[in-house]
Amino acid sequence: MTDTILKMKGIKKVFPGVVALSGVDLELEKGQVLALLGENGAGKSTLMKILSGSYKPDGGEIFIKGKKVEIKNVNDAKELGISIIYQELSLCPNLTVAENIYAFQEPTRFGLIDDRKMISMTQALFDELEIDIDPKAVVKDLSISNQQMVEIAKALSTKPDIIIMDEPTSALSSKETEKLFKIISKYKSEGTAMVYISHRMEEIFAITDIIMVLRDGQYIGTVETALTTSEELIKMMVGREMDQVYPHKDFSYTKDEKLFEIKNYTKNKFFYDINLYVRPGEILGLYGLMGSGRTEIAKGIFGILKKDSGEMCLHGKPVKVNDPYSAIENNIAFVTEDRKHEGLVLTAGVYENITMANLSSLLTKFRLLDTQKEINITEKQIDDLRIKTPSFKQTVNKLSGGNQQKIVLAKWFETEPEVLILDEPTRGIDVGAKYEIYKLMIDLARKGVGIIIISSDLPEILNVSDRLLVINKKRIIAELDPKSTTQEEIMTHIIGRGDQFGQAKQSDKE
Numbered sequence: 001m002t003d004t005i006l007k008m009k010g011i012k013k014v015f016p017g018v019v020a021l022s023g024v025d026l027e028l029e030k031g032q033v034l035a036l037l038g039e040n041g042a043g044k045s046t047l048m049k050i051l052s053g054s055y056k057p058d059g060g061e062i063f064i065k066g067k068k069v070e071i072k073n074v075n076d077a078k079e080l081g082i083s084i085i086y087q088e089l090s091l092c093p094n095l096t097v098a099e100n101i102y103a104f105q106e107p108t109r110f111g112l113i114d115d116r117k118m119i120s121m122t123q124a125l126f127d128e129l130e131i132d133i134d135p136k137a138v139v140k141d142l143s144i145s146n147q148q149m150v151e152i153a154k155a156l157s158t159k160p161d162i163i164i165m166d167e168p169t170s171a172l173s174s175k176e177t178e179k180l181f182k183i184i185s186k187y188k189s190e191g192t193a194m195v196y197i198s199h200r201m202e203e204i205f206a207i208t209d210i211i212m213v214l215r216d217g218q219y220i221g222t223v224e225t226a227l228t229t230s231e232e233l234i235k236m237m238v239g240r241e242m243d244q245v246y247p248h249k250d251f252s253y254t255k256d257e258k259l260f261e262i263k264n265y266t267k268n269k270f271f272y273d274i275n276l277y278v279r280p281g282e283i284l285g286l287y288g289l290m291g292s293g294r295t296e297i298a299k300g301i302f303g304i305l306k307k308d309s310g311e312m313c314l315h316g317k318p319v320k321v322n323d324p325y326s327a328i329e330n331n332i333a334f335v336t337e338d339r340k341h342e343g344l345v346l347t348a349g350v351y352e353n354i355t356m357a358n359l360s361s362l363l364t365k366f367r368l369l370d371t372q373k374e375i376n377i378t379e380k381q382i383d384d385l386r387i388k389t390p391s392f393k394q395t396v397n398k399l400s401g402g403n404q405q406k407i408v409l410a411k412w413f414e415t416e417p418e419v420l421i422l423d424e425p426t427r428g429i430d431v432g433a434k435y436e437i438y439k440l441m442i443d444l445a446r447k448g449v450g451i452i453i454i455s456s457d458l459p460e461i462l463n464v465s466d467r468l469l470v471i472n473k474k475r476i477i478a479e480l481d482p483k484s485t486t487q488e489e490i491m492t493h494i495i496g497r498g499d500q501f502g503q504a505k506q507s508d509k510e
């Protein structure tokens with residue numbers, strides 16, 4: 001007897017202009033964790049949306065425990081023991097945590113929702129999962145990472161046989177990620193099967209048993225996690241040898257002067273006494289855990305958060321940036337972490353999104369829009385960033401998550417800023433495209449742009465930055481040389497001895 005719990009055979013899905021899946025097979029055993037890997041737009045989410053009843057396939061068969069099933073909607077999937085944790089949060093913000101978890105399975109008493117029972121059930125579930133969140137809290141008052149933990153708990157509350165996780169850690173801190181991994185091993189040992197989608201290789205190596213690779217909607221192969229390497233997986237994903245994950249920056253910053261500087265920047269409760277500078281052509285890394293204040297510092301620089309005190313200088317001259325308009329006027333660009341809400345017009349086309357921040361450069365001398373130029377720019381960016389779209393006109397909401405992110409980056413790269421702040425620029429982006437993004441950063445640096453990159457991906461920040469500042473508890477706690485420091489040293493600053501460090505002054509000379 002086999003322990004196969006799920007078999008998907010020959011699954012097809014076609015969207016206008018795109019074959020998202022062309023006959024894909026997937027097999028999963030009880031207690032097995034399968035990683036679904038592939039470049040942006042490979043078809044991972046579509047395959048899982050079919051399994052969880054959000055999309056109807058155009059062909060193929062699904063078997064659960066050997067029995068052929070038809071999954072017509074989300075409820076069918078639930079009844080078959082399939083639960084999905086979405087990439088985007090799907091909670092009702094105005095309801096409590098307990099109401100969200102048991103929204104469709106509330107315990108009733110005389111036909112009324114039994115609040116007390118719901119709360120005690122939620123508390124019992126949280127105790128089991130070691131989650132420390134108040135079941136009575138209203139969801140909109142929780143941090144994004146706590147909302148994500150509620151989302152995870154909700155998916156587990158039905159005691160499913162199969163759990164699908166689509167980029168579950170993208171909004172989690174490393175502490176919460178660890179908690180999630182503990183939850184995964186607990187459920188795995190109880191026989192629950194899981195499909196795990198992530199672009200983070202280290203996570204895939206840490207928690208999965210087998211890895212299945214998709215490319216352009218096609219099944220490429222399945223390998224055992226313990227027997228493969230990231231090189232082999234990258235080759236399967238991109239269809240070519242990729243000898244490097246990080247391109248080499250073959251020059252150091254162009255001039256030893258300060259292009260941009262903030263002195264004693266403070267915004268009460270958000271960040272304190274921040275001193276930092278960036279040179280022309282320099283890539284400055286800001287590393288900190290979620291909640292450390294790293295994003296708030298970026299928002300402070302860009303004028304989204306108004307500082308209480310402090311000074312900003314460009315080319316050594318004081319400038320006033322009190323809002324994003326004045327930041328843009330001073331050639332400062334900021335690619336936010338929350339790209340979907342702050343960076344895109346989802347119902348507009350790819351070309352409109354890419355050129356929207358730079359329309360004035362597209363005007364002819366008669367003040368008309370130069371459409372050909374607009375198309376050329378868009379096609380170049382589609383090529384450079386390998387954006388997977390059926391055409392430059394496609395509305396952005398029809399593209400995969402990773403491809404939407406590439407469009408926001410393309411939009412800001414086009415504005416030719418002097419100072420570019422990138423907050424988690426490669427989150428949710430596949431290895432091939434990451435490489436292209438690092439290369440574009442280096443190209444901009446070569447032109448003299450000062451780049452500030454915020455990332456919670458330690459290998460990334462160590463490999464791409466010229467200089468590294470560590471943020472903890474809303475302050476800069478250390479300045480390190482990425483070439484000589486280690487991941488362990490950085491974490492020791494944050495976890496081990498962070499408190500005793502206080503604010504380490506940036507040395508003017510390295």
Ligand SMILES: Nc1ncnc2c1ncn2[C@@H]1O[C@H](COP(=O)(O)OP(=O)(O)OP(=O)(O)O)[C@@H](O)[C@H]1O
Pocket residue numbers: 015016018019020038039040041042043044045046047388389398399400401402403428
């Ligand atoms: N609702 C839709 N309408 C039209 N096209 C779609 C729709 N959903 C997905 N697609 C297209 O189908 C293809 C597969 O997308 P999918 O979201 O499954 O990719 P993915 O592998 O999950 O990518 P990512 O890693 O970027 O999330 C992409 O080309 C995408 O643009």
